[in-house]
Amino acid sequence: MSPIIEIIDTIALIIELLGVAVIVGGFAITSWRFFHHRMFHEQRAFMHYRHGIARALILGLDFLIAGDVIKTVIIANTGQQVATLGIIVLIRAFLAFTLHVEVEGHWPWQDSRYRRAAGGKTDDEND
Template structure:
């Protein structure tokens, strides 16, 4: 059993490292693309930069949450650890939620039809 738990701990650590790498790599790639854009002072280029950083943060947070869940639920499942995980997941989920609204411009439960309809001045009644 200790070998199994060591394997799970290693897998959780790898997932968390991937999450950090996604955040750092996404920030670096997005920053490089922004600085090498021909007209990086334009508003449109800045919005692409913000969206790129937010997307890498959202994806990285998902990996970090997955690693925390695996580690806490399977390896260390004391009441205090589970409560701490719950708070961490709530904070990270709130961050991912607000970043999603910032990037997409609409609530997560609304699909792209709402965004297209509202930009044309009318709402889709199917939502």
């Protein structure tokens, strides 16, 4: 392999490792906050815990997708590997989409005005 390809491969690996670190770190921090909460058995604390884990997963998935795209498009761009990347990106995008709905409580294309009209709380009211 040429030195440039090796550098790009290393960069892609670092980005993927950052994604794993975000997921593991987000899970650890969110778990620590949950178990050190005075009333961690309350429903509200549990929902904050679930949302924290979902946010860490969303951000980590974004890093993992970026690393996969860099690695596949730049380094190994055979038809089979591009098709595999497409399937992986679709699965991860679907996971990120469903996690977004879980965390935010609405579809991504709906803004706070829609939620307010439907009787939901806005982001400012949730904090």
